Every structure is written in C-alpha cells, then in structure tokens.
Amino acid sequence: MGTCPKQTGAGLTSSTLLLLLVAITVTGFFLGRRRAVALAGAGGGIRSLHSLPGHYGLFAAIWAGIPAVLMIFLWQSLESSVVTDLVIRDLPAEIRSLPDARVGLFMNDVKNLVAGNIISDELTPEIRQAADHLERLTLLSGWARTILAAALAGLGLVLAWRLIRPELRARNRVESVVKGFLIACSTIAIFTTVGIVFSVLFESARFFKSVPITEFLFGLEWSPQIAIRADQVGSSGAFGAVPLFAGTMLIALIAMLVAAPIGLMTAVYLAEYAPRQFRSVAKPLLEILAGIPTVVYGFFAALVVAPEIRGLGESLGLSVASESALAAGLVMGIMIIPFVSSLSDDVINAVPQAMRDGALALGATKSETVKQVVFPAALPGIVGGLLLAVSRAIGETMIVVMAAGLAANLTANPLEAVTTVTVQIVTLLVGDQEFDSPKTLAAFALGLILFVFTLALNAIALRVVKKYREQYE
C-alpha cells in the first residue's frame, strides 16, 4: 500500500499482475475440479469423492490465489522503505554521517529526480548516482515481485494438484478458509477503533508534552497561533479549550431546544393522532430532512438563516453577529428533528397498548394519556434518544464550520459568534502546516476530547435505552 501503480514502473503493474493472478486462480478451479472427477472416475465413480467436485476446484483455486495475493500486499507495503534503506546504505560515507533529517531531505531529492520532478538542491553527482541506484533497485523489485507472485501461484497450483485425492476433505478445508475470511471481516471494527484511539492518542500525547493538560482543559483563552518569528506580536499561542467547550455546548443547547420539543411532539402526533394517510405522507417527508447532507444545511444556515436572523435582530435594535450561534444552532436543531422523532417514535410505539387503553377507559383524554401514562413509561427511552441526539449535535461539523465563527469568545449570548471543537479541528488541519507544530497537534487533542465525550454519551444512552426495552419485552 502507499505506492501508486504509476510509480512501480518495472515488471507488470499491480492491476495487470492481479488480473493475471485471477486468471491463474480461475484456471486452478477448473483444473482442480477436473482432477477430482478424473480421480473419482478411476476408482468407483463420483460417489467415492468426500466432497462435491466444486469443492476440490475451490481448494485448488485457494492454493493458487491466496498466497500470491498476500505476498503482493506484503511486498507493496514494505517495498518503498526497504528500497530506500538499501539506497541509503550505499550512499557515500559523508552523506550517511549527516543527521537523519538531512539524509531524509537528500533522499527526497533523489526520489524527485527519479520521478522527474524539480529537486530542491543543485544536481550533485551523488544525487545522480543515488537516483540511478534507486531506479535500478525499483526495476529489480518490480520484476522480483512479478516473478515471485507467478511462482507462488504456480507452486500453489501444483501443491493442490498433488494434494487432491478422493478422500481429501476438501469441503472442510475450503469452509475453514471462508470462515477465516468472515472472522477477519468482523475484526475490522476492532482495528478501526484501535486505529482511531492510536492516531488520536499518540498525537495528543505529543501535544500534552508542550502544553500541560490542565492548561488545555481549564484555560480560558484560545488563540492557537504559533509565531514564525520570536518577536512577533501575540507570539505565544494559548491553548485553553474552555471557550470551545462552552461554544459547542451553547450551539448544542440551542439545537436541542429546537429539536427536542419539535421532534417529540412530531413523534407523538404521528404515533397517536395523525390519520394513517397523513402519517404515510408526512413521515417519509420528514425523513428526507435526515438524508440531506450536512453541507447543504451549512450552506442554508450561512446564506439564508444567518442574514435573516441578523436582519430581524437589527429591526429589534439588537446587535447580532453575522455568524451568530443562534443561526447555526437553529439549523442544527432542524437537522436533528427527524433523529429525535424517529427514536421517540420507536419507544412510544413500544409502550404496550394495554396501558393506553387502561388510561382511556378511566376517562382520561388522549393528551392526558400521553402526558401521564405514555411519557412516563417511555421516559428512559426518550432520554436515551435525546442523549444520542446531543452527541450528534456535538460532533456535527459542516453546519458549524460554515455558519459559526472562528473567534473563540467565552459567552453565553446566542447572538454573538462562538466557535466549536469541530470548527477548530477543521481550521487547524485544513491547509498546509508542518505536522509537528503544537497547532496541528492541538487538533488531535480536541479530537480525543470529542471522541471520548461522544463515546461516553453514547454508552450511557445505549445503556438507558436497552434497560428500558427489556422492561416491556
């Protein structure tokens, strides 16, 4: 992985090679099947086979294809680093004795020369020589890969050919390979989590080396500029994330103030009151809201809602920032409505009909039944759903990137501009920065907080919902 096919100029390209392997594998299938049938024909007919002929074919195909494909992936992932090491080892001693970073720069020049790009330094004979060396090695590696893959595939085929006998338990072998594949698929979820934790944790740890964690969590000032010159104005960056947390909470609060009542009442109305025809039209229409990409909401918030709110505020004599928290929160709330309503719909429908009937039989009106019987019974589920909605509001990115501000104001006034955790992650990481500056690392620390916080919210919410579900089942 990591090298694009254009760069491996030697031997067959990756795609051709893979195509060739597919061809060998398919051939393997037919050869294996023929072999099994032929062997069976010689000794007692097809009934003497342990498995179906197709299983023998698959058995041969697996031997021909899988080792070779695994080898190619391994080769691909190691190739560039091994080749680079080999070139470095043969460099003249005076270059090898340079510090690592300088050697890295030198190798970059060499690689650029090979790729035909402009190099940063003047063209010394050393670079030229190393580039030739690199080119030779890449060529060699390409051919070696092709030949090795073809040889492995052929060898696998021969081995399978020799192994196939009527009494070979081909089905069991094939099935255990398939099962291995299935297990591997299901463990990807674990690897994803591990990948997230590691990528976020490592960089955060580096960040906390330069900025103490207490300052990050409790500092009241956020201005992540890092000076280019030491005497620059405002040269020391401040990494106190409290204004970001406050801004995130403010926008999430506004969103929930919109989404919770509207979503809940929508669910109640559609579940308890609406005629069936109305329900069958309104429900899918509302679900469209959930399917609209968030970038569209962001565009709408920035271009339509924010100016409207600003105009409205000005006509009332209020000063409203053009990137007010209110606009972003409002639109985010609308986005979350279908989320809240469909989750509440589920829990409201899970309340047994007998409880409603009981209340109605005692003379309660419909709304009294809902308020005093259905709501209390569904409360844990609704709370769980709302928690999930909060976690979504906190992690939402595009609406706030487009409609909320960049300046980290510590304020509770929804008419002012605030910034959020996700907005800062995006602004810190989009564009070209050096990767080691605290500025970029801060984004990972923010990501860590976001991940941990949403994870905790989700865990609590899922637990609440689950506990409640068990009550009525």
Added chain:
Amino acid sequence: MNKIGDPGAAGRPISADQAMARVNASLRKRYGAERRFRVYGIASVTVGLAFLALMMISIVGKGYSAFQQTYVDLDIYFDPEVIDPDGLRDQESLMRANYNTLIKDSLLFLFPEASGRRDRRALGALISNSAAFDLQDMVITDPLLIGQTRRVSVLASADADMLNKGKISRTVPESERRVSDQQIAWLETLRDRGRFEKRFNTSFFTHGDSRDPELSGIWGATKGSFYMLLITLALSFPVGIGAAIYLEEFAPKNPVTDFIEININNLAAVPSIVFGLLGLGVFLNFFSMPRSAPMVGGLVLTLMTLPTIIISARASLKSVPPSIREAALGMGASQMQSTFHHVLPLAMPGMLTGTIIGMARALGETAPLLMIGMVAFIVDIPQGLFDPSTALPVQIYLWADAPERAFVERTSAAIMVLLGFLVLMNLSAIILRKRYERRW
C-alpha cells in the same frame, strides 16, 4: 382528573352527583388542553415540513439559473495582422497569437466611445477569459478563417452573466457592486441589439473547478465522488456482509464477540470528523498514502459506513426464519452451505437496501474528507484512484466560501445535482425493499 372518587377536600365522602358535577365542570378545561396539545403536534410537524420546503425552494430558486449561461454574439474580424503578421500560418504562430485583441477590437467597433485604457479594460471584462481560447481553437482547426469576419458567440464573463440574469441589483451604489454603470449601459445596449443569448450550461457538467465562475463545473468533483464510492462499495459491501454473517450465523457467544459488537455499535455513533482524523493519522502519516486521493477518501468512508452496513445486514439476516436453516441442515448441508445457499439469498434484498443507504450517506459526507486534504483547489479531472481530486459535497463547501456572487448559483446548482443523486439512490433502495421484501 384523578381526583374522581377521592374523599373531598375536607375528608368527607362525596356523592356520585357531586362527583359528576365536578367532572363536568373541569371538562371544558380538559378539552381545551386536549385541543392545545393537538395543535402543538400539528405545529411541530408543520415546522419540520415548512423548513424542508423553505430549504428546497430557496436552493432551487437560487440555483436553477446556473443551468443556463449567457453568451454574446460578436462580429469577429480574424485580422491577419494580429494573428499571423508574418504570414507563416504554422501551428506555433497560430498558438502564440493574441486572440484577446480580436475580441477587444470587435467590442471597440461596437462601442467606439470607449477609448481610454480603463474603459477598454472594463469593456474586455464583459467577456470570459476562455473566449480567446475558443477563437484559437477555431483558427487552428480552420486557418482559412484568417482574414474573414464571422459572427461568433462567445462566453460572457460571470459579471455580465449575473447582470443578464438580473442578479446584480442596480439600486446598489456603484462603488459597492462589481459592475460599473458604464458596463451596465454597454450590456444593456448589447441586449437591446439582441446580442445576448442564454444557452444550456454544458460546461457546468463537463468542467473541473475554476477561479472564473463562468468556467467552473462539477465534473471533476463528480468523478472524484464516483471513484470514492466505487472503493467504498467494493470494500464495505463484502466486508460488511462477511462480518454480519459471522456475527449472526457463526460467532459463539463469548467476550470477544461481545467486544466486537460493542465496537460496531460505538463506531456507528462516532462523529464523522473523527474518522477523518483516523485517515490523517493512519493512512496519510503512517502509511504515507498520497493526499487528496480518492483512494484514501474511499478507505475512510469505508470505515465510516461499515458499522451501518453491518448493523442493517445483521437485521436482514435475523429476519430470515430459522426454519430455512433447519431445513437445509436437515437435508445434509453444512452450516456454511446452508448460510451461503439459502439464508444469504433470502437476506440479500435487505442487505442491498442497507448498503445503498450507507452509500448515500457516504456520498453526502464532507467533514472527514476535509481532514485528508480533499479541499484543495483542483482544476484537472481526476483520471484514476490516486489522482488528486475533490468530491461533490466538498466542492459545494468550497464554492459556498467563494466571495463571487456567481458562485452562489453554482453552489445551489451543485446541491441540486447532489440531492438528485441522493434521491435516485434512496428511491432505488425503497423500490428494492418494496419489491423483494418478504414477511414470514
């Protein structure tokens, strides 16, 4: 209401008549509350629907005009003195010639009063920069044009286009708009002489991004999105279904599988931007894959959609009744055979529906792509999985940030195209579900 039958306030029992009287007295209030509650419900549904309608109307209203583009008919004299003063007529000199002069000359012929340098520049700004290249192409394919006068329809600049579409308000003071009074007068003259023409905007669907709004298009971003979805589909469909089959049909109940399930449920709720951080940390920095490549975007989106696909695939496997499995096992099939030959085909429509919905989500996703460098300004159309590219939603984000007035309508038009794709995908999921869904 639940005071009925209670002892009275003073502790004395009350008669049935008294109780009835109390109930009747409170009825008006209770019915009022009932009506109000109902109105709240209707109001909530209306708010949601009204917002949806408002959003759609404002996007279509802003965006529909982008599907047409203004062209100006100009009488171009292909002046040999300008194109090829040496009379060589070879490729190189035809390539090098200054075709802008031809356009300016033609405009000056129409408006001889524009004499100063500033006036000339203002006049030239009415026509798109690409017009010169169009003329160049014409001359190169047919050198006999040189010396003739032809009526050529050239692309107007974005400002002229905006004015023609009525999107620049003339009431705004001159200093605050991009088009001067003089330019407006010229454009009105052109329009009155019937030189303006609105045509279907094909370049919007065939071009990549551009700094000039009138030249920018969504083809590059669409292709980038297509490549990404291709990778996402090719990886997440087999892997998601494999995982679902294992967890639903084979996995023993033990702490490891419990852990996997918890992981999947949690990943489904992790904010998408965190997946972007994963892509940046693991794919770009650790595996040093190229920035802005659809390959990396596809991998990130795969990891993001996998939980959704696994969860829906498991649900559809669960809905296949156990009798099917038992029948297959009873006939002597192995567990693997019963799964792949009998359970999987029956569960497939549900799995496909879930996958399409996951793909639709992946198509609309923006935040993780920002993290892996897909926000770059890329003019070229990507030709492969490793070429730098953007994606449709990212293009929308980029244009939404652009200051030019003309990009607003293009942003809205791009949103309409994106929503069109999403509607198509969701419709096919619904049709699939309607047609093949079985209830046992």
